[in-house]
Amino acid sequence: MEHNAIEKITVIGIGRSGVKIIDTMARIQATSRLHLVAVDTDKDSLDSCAVAEKILADSGWRHGAGCGGDVIKGQRSLARERGRLADLLRDTTMLIVVGGFGGGTATGGVPIISSVASDRNIPAVYMMTMPFSFEGHSKLRIAEDGVKELLPTADILMCLPNDLLFSVMEANTPADEAFLHADIEMSRAILAVTEIFRCRTMLSADFSSFRSVLHRRKGVxxxxxxxxxxxxxxxxxxxxxxxxxxxxxxxxxxxxxxxxxxxxxxxxxxxxxxxxxxxxxxxxxxxxxxxxxxxxxxxxxxxxxxxxxxxxxxxxxxxxxxxxxxxxxxxxxxxxxxxVTPPGQELMMGDNQxxxxxxxxxxxxxxxxxxxxxxxxxxxxxxxxxxxxxxxxxxxxxxxxx
Ligand SMILES: Nc1nc2c(ncn2[C@@H]2O[C@H](COP(=O)(O)OP(=O)(O)OP(=O)(O)O)[C@@H](O)[C@H]2O)c(=O)[nH]1
Ligand SMILES: [Mg+2]
CATH class of the missing domain: 3.30.1330.20 (Tubulin/FtsZ, C-terminal domain)
Known part of the structure; x- marks a missing residue:
């Protein structure tokens, strides 16, 4: 089938939660046509990820120990990887970044990825979870600041409240199972977004219409x-x-x-x-x-x-x-x-013709x-x-x- 396709879609998972989502995508979804990359300051998180392409950010300074919720450390670590990020985005025509606002690596690092992408005019969508309400006000404030920091350079920022994931789960769902379920849903959501860009042969959705509803606006x-x-x-x-x-x-x-x-x-x-x-x-x-x-x-x-x-x-x-x-x-x-209904496929319409x-x-x-x-x-x-x-x-x- 001939697609009016974007040739290379890169999906970056950043921070522990982003890496888990990318890992889930690699394991359970037909993602061979996507370029999946895991980025973290935490070596253990990357070691448990099945994705082939990984960046351990700023290992010289952080020694693979993560950022412990410190956004400035996340920002610095990713800023030191601008060169590697630019290399991996070289042929990318569309970028999706996924992670959880609230920790150090993703909250601090995503704006750096965004600036590398916008320097190269790569259209980008950021799919970021917002903290659970049980994580407390300080996490939420970190996340809100992350949104403010990212909005000026992000084409499209989609904030997905983690609380929503639990609103439909049984209260006694084991935490591991609930997170796995959440990661699967996020993986499917990412694939659904790639659908918008991959082929545009029918009807009107495309990047510009998508961008027109989300460009630099804060929305849930x-x-x-x-x-x-x-x-x-x-x-x-x-x-x-x-x-x-x-x-x-x-x-x-x-x-x-x-x-x-x-x-x-x-x-x-x-x-x-x-x-x-x-x-x-x-x-x-x-x-x-x-x-x-x-x-x-x-x-x-x-x-x-x-x-x-x-x-x-x-x-x-x-x-x-x-x-x-x-x-x-x-x-x-x-x-x-x-x-347009082709000849021979006319619908039998009721009253609402x-x-x-x-x-x-x-x-x-x-x-x-x-x-x-x-x-x-x-x-x-x-x-x-x-x-x-x-x-x-x-x-x-x-x-x-x-
Ligand atoms: N949906 C989902 N959200 C998660 C999961 N783990 C953490 N989160 C959310 O993501 C936010 C950020 O957590 P992490 O991804 O661990 O943070 P990080 O970016 O690795 O940052 P540092 O560990 O501080 O370097 C948390 O506040 C949670 O709201 C997960 O498994 N699934
Ligand atoms: Mg981490």
Missing amino acids: CCFGIGTAMASDGLNRCHLALERMLQSPLMGGADQLKSANAVILIMTGGKDMQLSEMKKALEVAESFIPPTTRVIVGANTDDAYADTIQITAIAIRYEKGEASSSAEPQLLQEKTFQRP SGDLFEQAELPLQNISKGIFVNSTPFIFNGEDLDIPTFQRKMIIIDKGE
């Missing part, structure tokens, strides 16, 4: 990623949407309702149909107020054969940020371009036969509404053994 981001395969049994778009809304970094449909801007990306194999794509994006949009800016993208990729993935990034600006935007009119603008936004709806996840498609254009085939699960449409009684 929530991520939802839902994947479903045809073999999962029910309507795969329905399932992917449900899973997207339930994913830990999203925090439920309310996050979409309260967002100032939402980016929706749909990825599927060559078997993804325009009708599926249109319907899923319409339903996802039905949870978003009409005044929210929505950027929609869709990709097809052979790696997603038989699979649909729906990703949402909900962005809520800090108080005062939305109104101080350099592009206030964009908050009202909607960039959804509806796909104009494709207008639907009213914002509550999410009926259970016990309603059409599930989240209840407010959407019916998809009628041979007189049957295909949004109703097959077993209900065919009136099959499932024996639950009761």
Whole structure:
């Protein structure tokens, strides 16, 4: 498939938490087309990481001992690695940096990486977690200062509150398991962001639209990623949407309702149909107020054969940020371009043929036969509404053994 692709995407994980996320990516995700790099001042952290390319920052001064929460040490250590950072970014056309604000290495080091990247005009996205509230005020203050330091040079800064990760986990989840889960979600979020840049063959999401909603603005981001395969049994778009809304970094449909801007990306194999794509994006949009800016993208990729993935990034600006935007009119603008339906694939439309936004709806996840498609254009085939699960449409009684 011909992609209007960016050739080399580098993902740098910095500090212990960033290195863990990169390690998770290397182990569990199909990341062969990404250039993964682990950077830390802590030798133990790097030794436990499976990524091939590693930078032990300023080993001469820190001796691989980490920065112990000292941001100035983090800053100095990375400043001494500017040359190595510049070398590793030499052919990079797109950079993603991930780490946790609150410690020394990442909080102090990320602005240095950012200045190296901006000196070279490399577009960059920073995906940084904010401390858990149980870590206390001082960590939060360090993190807030890190945000202020990074904003002037960062193209895109996405702050992901760690608290969100726990809001959907059982209170008795073991800490190790909870962190692993969090790292997996972050890895998926990073891959979802790379999707925006990797191919731009369909619809409108690209770096500049992404940048227009986040450039030098302080905002909190929530991520939802839902994947479903045809073999999962029910309507795969329905399932992917449900899973997207339930994913830990999203925090439920309310996050979409309260967002100032939402980016929706749909990825599927060559078997993804325009009708599926249109319907899923319409339903996802039905949870978003009409005044929210929505950027929609869709990709097809052979790696997603038989699979649909729906990703949402909900962005809520800090108080005062939305109104101080350099592009206030964009908050009202909607960039959804509806796909052109090729001959022979016309949709059977219900009443809402104009494709207008639907009213914002509550999410009926259970016990309603059409599930989240209840407010959407019916998809009628041979007189049957295909949004109703097959077993209900065919009136099959499932024996639950009761
Ligand atoms: N999601 C997630 N966040 C983590 C994890 N470990 C730490 N954090 C968060 O990341 C912040 C920074 O911690 P580290 O990554 O250990 O800090 P560092 O950048 O290595 O800095 P120093 O150790 O001081 O050199 C913490 O305050 C936590 O909020 C993790 O495993 N998963
Ligand atoms: Mg550390």
